[in-house]
Amino acid sequence: MMKKPFAITLDVGSSLANHTGSWRTERPVYLDRLPPCNNACPAGEDIQGWLFHAESGDYEQSWRSLVENNPLPAVMGRVCYHPCEGACNRGQIDSPVGINSVERFLGDEAIKRGWKFEPPAKQSGKQVLVVGAGPSGLSAAYQLARMGHKVTIHEAGPLSGGMMRFGIPKYRLPRDVLDAEVQRIVELGVTIKYDTKVTDILESMKTGKFDAAFLAVGAHIGKRTYIPAGDSAKILDAVSVLRSMEGEDQPMLGRRVIVYGGGNTALDVARTAKRLGATEAIIVYRRNRERMPAHDFEVEEALQEGVMIKWLSTIKQAGDSSIMVEKMALDDKGWPQPTGEFETLEADSVVLALGQDVDLSLLDAVPGLEIKDGVVQVSKNMMTSHAGIFAGGDMVPSERTVTVAIGHGKKAARNIDAWLRGASHEPAPKHEVAGFDKLNPWYYSDAPKTVRPVLDIIRRQSTFEEVVGGLDETNALYEARRCLSCGNCFECDNCYGVCPDNAVIKLGPGKRFEFNYDYCKGCGICVSECPCGAIKMVPEQI
Amino acid sequence: MDQTVKFYQTGTFTVGNRLLSEENRSVQANMQRTNSLNSGHRACQGCGEALGARYAIDAAMNASNNQLIAANATGCLEVFSTPYPETSWQIPWIHSLFGNTAAVATGIAAALKVKGRRDVRVVAQGGDGGTTDIGFGCLSGMFERNDDVLYICYDNEAYMNTGVQRSSATPPAARTATTMPVGPEPGNVFGQGKSVPLIAMAHGIPYVATATVADLRDLEAKVKHAMSLNGARYIHIFVPCPLGWGAASHDTIRLARLARESGLFPVFEAEFGEVKSVSKIRHRVPVEEYLKPQRRFAHLFGKNPAFETIARIQATADRNIRKFGLLEEAVS
Numbered sequence: 001m002m003k004k005p006f007a008i009t010l011d012v013g014s015s016l017a018n019h020t021g022s023w024r025t026e027r028p029v030y031l032d033r034l035p036p037c038n039n040a041c042p043a044g045e046d047i048q049g050w051l052f053h054a055e056s057g058d059y060e061q062s063w064r065s066l067v068e069n070n071p072l073p074a075v076m077g078r079v080c081y082h083p084c085e086g087a088c089n090r091g092q093i094d095s096p097v098g099i100n101s102v103e104r105f106l107g108d109e110a111i112k113r114g115w116k117f118e119p120p121a122k123q124s125g126k127q128v129l130v131v132g133a134g135p136s137g138l139s140a141a142y143q144l145a146r147m148g149h150k151v152t153i154h155e156a157g158p159l160s161g162g163m164m165r166f167g168i169p170k171y172r173l174p175r176d177v178l179d180a181e182v183q184r185i186v187e188l189g190v191t192i193k194y195d196t197k198v199t200d201i202l203e204s205m206k207t208g209k210f211d212a213a214f215l216a217v218g219a220h221i222g223k224r225t226y227i228p229a230g231d232s233a234k235i236l237d238a239v240s241v242l243r244s245m246e247g248e249d250q251p252m253l254g255r256r257v258i259v260y261g262g263g264n265t266a267l268d269v270a271r272t273a274k275r276l277g278a279t280e281a282i283i284v285y286r287r288n289r290e291r292m293p294a295h296d297f298e299v300e301e302a303l304q305e306g307v308m309i310k311w312l313s314t315i316k317q318a319g320d321s322s323i324m325v326e327k328m329a330l331d332d333k334g335w336p337q338p339t340g341e342f343e344t345l346e347a348d349s350v351v352l353a354l355g356q357d358v359d360l361s362l363l364d365a366v367p368g369l370e371i372k373d374g375v376v377q378v379s380k381n382m383m384t385s386h387a388g389i390f391a392g393g394d395m396v397p398s399e400r401t402v403t404v405a406i407g408h409g410k411k412a413a414r415n416i417d418a419w420l421r422g423a424s425h426e427p428a429p430k431h432e433v434a435g436f437d438k439l440n441p442w443y444y445s446d447a448p449k450t451v452r453p454v455l456d457i458i459r460r461q462s463t464f465e466e467v468v469g470g471l472d473e474t475n476a477l478y479e480a481r482r483c484l485s486c487g488n489c490f491e492c493d494n495c496y497g498v499c500p501d502n503a504v505i506k507l508g509p510g511k512r513f514e515f516n517y518d519y520c521k522g523c524g525i526c527v528s529e530c531p532c533g534a535i536k537m538v539p540e541q542i
Numbered sequence: 543m544d545q546t547v548k549f550y551q552t553g554t555f556t557v558g559n560r561l562l563s564e565e566n567r568s569v570q571a572n573m574q575r576t577n578s579l580n581s582g583h584r585a586c587q588g589c590g591e592a593l594g595a596r597y598a599i600d601a602a603m604n605a606s607n608n609q610l611i612a613a614n615a616t617g618c619l620e621v622f623s624t625p626y627p628e629t630s631w632q633i634p635w636i637h638s639l640f641g642n643t644a645a646v647a648t649g650i651a652a653a654l655k656v657k658g659r660r661d662v663r664v665v666a667q668g669g670d671g672g673t674t675d676i677g678f679g680c681l682s683g684m685f686e687r688n689d690d691v692l693y694i695c696y697d698n699e700a701y702m703n704t705g706v707q708r709s710s711a712t713p714p715a716a717r718t719a720t721t722m723p724v725g726p727e728p729g730n731v732f733g734q735g736k737s738v739p740l741i742a743m744a745h746g747i748p749y750v751a752t753a754t755v756a757d758l759r760d761l762e763a764k765v766k767h768a769m770s771l772n773g774a775r776y777i778h779i780f781v782p783c784p785l786g787w788g789a790a791s792h793d794t795i796r797l798a799r800l801a802r803e804s805g806l807f808p809v810f811e812a813e814f815g816e817v818k819s820v821s822k823i824r825h826r827v828p829v830e831e832y833l834k835p836q837r838r839f840a841h842l843f844g845k846n847p848a849f850e851t852i853a854r855i856q857a858t859a860d861r862n863i864r865k866f867g868l869l870e871e872a873v874s
């Protein structure tokens with residue numbers, strides 16, 4: 001024994017010998033909860049995940065993380081109806097994170113900087129046929145190519161994009177943006193054969209020696225309705241009008257254009273008519289604004305551009321320079337009922353925007369397919385009842401949006417890949433959702449949403465220039481940093497700091513933290529003070 | 543919107559922030575922080591005092607190049623950290639008596655001066671009982687002589703170590719083991735007690751500050767600034783006590799935050815007797831929000847709430863808000 005100072009008889013010991021963790025009845029554990037934005041994204045994007053990289057200004061990493069799930073961010077940053085923002089927890093503090101605008105910034109940045117997709121490590125030797133180069137077909141082709149399969153797209157038309165090109169007008173989606181993102185998929189090794197309409201899928205698969213097929217032919221046949229009309233009445237359908245916008249000859253609609261329908265397509269046609277020089281573009285819709293399927297922001301933009309909307313009206317008759325509409329009244333179920341009141345509107349043309357049907361003729365020769373309400377039924381792995389033939393997008397039962405179509409393409413690709421290997425794809429179980437009640441919002445700085453610049457109204461009425469502008473670097477960074485990182489550790493060091501027992505071990509940048517259960521007494525302060533809800537208490541097994 | 547200000551997601555509200563540059567990060571966020579008060583101490587679950595002491599002493603160590611000696615009054619902090627011969631302290635540390643820690647620190651400072659060790663700095667620390675009651679004479683003397691000591695009081699508003707007896711820092715209406723348990727007005731009486739920060743200011747010493755465990759960055763900045771000065775300095779840190787207050791162990795920081803946001807605990811700093819800055823209230827809350835989660839105030843709520851008493855406590859908060867200008871609008 002060492003010689004001790006005066007009046008000291010025992011060696012000094014450290015309290016580390018005292019394992020206070022044994023007092024615990026509950027223990028904190030780290031977890032990743034599912035952010036509400038991710039949960040709401042039909043394309044299954046890991047939004048919080050890519051925002052995390054954008055927050056530190058690493059836009060390339062952010063973009064790479066984004067394109068894991070969606071190869072068309074510049075397109076989606078323009079046309080997606082962003083259900084993510086509707087679900088965003090930040091909406092309960094000030095306003096939702098402008099996810100869509102950051103996505104667009106990343107997409108545009110990737111085009112500007114020429115970022116490419118990583119080619120697959122090795123080839124599988126399998127061949128997959130994709131029918132249709134719309135968003136769903138492109139998404140599936142991209143995912144399959146990354147898994148090493150050889151993919152060929154057969155596209156009936158002369159150009160890629162499907163409804164993204166032949167439906168969505170240029171003022172919402174400039175074509176150079178679409179072209180750049182499709183080109184990147186082609187450079188990954190996807191072959192697109194244009195002007196190649198598939199008329200018999202089994203035949204095409206056999207001739208091309210394909211091991212599997214993904215069908216994404218969309219819904220392109222404009223629905224018609226019976227309207228008694230004079231011989232010279234000009235009645236067109238919305239899809240054809242928008243499609244002809246892509247050709248040499250612009251459609252002749254006249255000065256007074258009536259659009260019949262209440263969906264986004266009706267708005268796109270009316271806004272297009274305005275830009276083509278119509279003095280009046282009037283939408284005739286049988287119900288009221290609350291019941292209109294079109295999105296509010298699009299209605300707002302159309303009204304600003306001078307589009308008029310005749311609510312609660314149906315077209316009874318069409319003549320060569322006028323139409324007759326009947327006023328409707330909603331019954332208690334919200335359905336329109338005729339009132340017997342009529343009105344005449346001047347009209348040079350009537351455009352029907354009543355929805356689209358699917359042309360399923362390529363499946364005529366396939367036995368045993370289940371078709372209901374004009375769409376092909378698929379199982380939860382996106383396969384039709386014919387083995388090896390999968391389908392997605394507008395031709396299967398679902399909401400018809402680009403985002404859903406992209407999600408279907410990804411999901412189908414994963415299942416096709418598994419099917420080709422004789423396996424089945426089991427999606428990872430969903431984590432519990434990080435609701436607002438799981439957060440400690442105190443810790444987030446106050447920061448209202450950045451508003452995207454909007455094209456001057458005069459230019460919007462007369463040109464096809466893009467209406468909504470993008471964010472610049474500072475705005476995008478600001479917007480990304482508004483993210484609360486719901487349910488996922490963003491390394492704010494709070495747990496490491498607030499533990500009165502130093503029972504949190506910091507593992508270093510990017511490595512997050514670990515509990516030292518030798519000393520954790522289970523007070524739960526780390527859980528309460530974690531801003532983003534990435535820790536929870538679980539009962540100790542005693 | 544013209545966005546010129548830089549925005550860092552959580553700014554300095556959180557302990558760390560990967561988006562800030564190294565020099566703008568907190569001492570507590572550092573992987574190599576000293577952990578002056580080490581694991582294995584015997585403080586209760588969720589102890590605010592243990593947390594506040596590590597925050598403060600780590601910051602003082604950082605500011606003094608790890609050349610620090612602490613004197614520590616009797617009280618929870620001393621008892622839970624150092625049951626002889628074991629200790630949680632990773633710094634030279636001396637246990638004084640309950641009431642003389644300021645004097646012991648004065649002695650250490652005098653000895654260092656004699657030895658010419660200007661590099662070694664001295665802190666004294668104690669609970670509210672050891673500071674505002676029994677140690678008050680020694681403390682006042684230390685101030686008056688302007689001894690080169692930073693005195694840190696960890697205020698948990700009662701004598702916790704001996705079983706929650708009332709101190710002169712116990713707030714009105716709070717129940718303790720030595721206040722009226724029942725009757726028309728249980729709990730501590732109104733109109734007694736004292737504010738040692740204001741009394742310290744009356745001594746005209748170089749630096750006086752208050753802080754809470756709910757705002758680490760503010761606490762660290764104050765300790766750092768205090769360590770850059772010489773002479774007598776005083777920091778009064780508000781540290782909730784789950785056991786003594788009858789609060790959930792996970793609510794320690796939340797309660798400190800609510801004390802500040804309600805105006806009941808004003809956070810400010812003063813130099814030579816003059817208030818230099820106050821921490822503004824960010825999201826003002828009524829005092830009920832702070833009082834309700836604590837069992838020591840339970841008699842104010844329940845079936846027949848003591849509206850009048852709550853109103854008196856609210857009036858105290860309002861007075862603090864006026865007096866210190868705790869609201870943003872109050873800036874002239």
Ligand SMILES: Cc1cc2nc3c(=O)[nH]c(=O)nc-3n(C[C@H](O)[C@H](O)[C@H](O)COP(=O)(O)OP(=O)(O)OC[C@H]3O[C@@H](n4cnc5c(N)ncnc54)[C@H](O)[C@@H]3O)c2cc1C
Nearest residue numbers: 132134135136156162163167198217218393394400401402
């Ligand atoms: C006017 C309009 C505006 C819209 N705006 C939006 C919007 O802003 N946001 C949004 O999310 N969604 C919008 N949508 C919906 C969206 O465009 C569709 O849901 C989406 O494009 C569907 O994708 P898809 O891949 O299933 O089909 P499509 O995009 O329709 O693509 C199908 C492709 O298959 C090709 N094809 C068809 N038959 C064959 C065949 N037999 N052989 C070979 N190729 C074939 C077609 O030529 C086409 O290229 C809009 C739709 C319209 C009509």
Ligand SMILES: Cc1ncc(C[n+]2csc(CCOP(=O)(O)OP(=O)(O)O)c2C)c(N)n1
Nearest residue numbers: 616617618640669670671672700701702703
């Ligand atoms: C002269 C003297 N009287 C009484 C005691 C018993 N005693 C030890 S600690 C303590 C209370 C400490 O209260 P406080 O200073 O507020 O510190 P806390 O325990 O609350 O942190 C008392 C009364 C003592 N040690 N010495």
Ligand code: SF4
Nearest residue numbers: 037088089483484486
């Ligand atoms: S705050 Fe971030 S993680 Fe949370 S929902 Fe909004 S975008 Fe997603």
Ligand SMILES: [Mg+2]
Nearest residue numbers: 669670700702
């Ligand atoms: Mg005390």
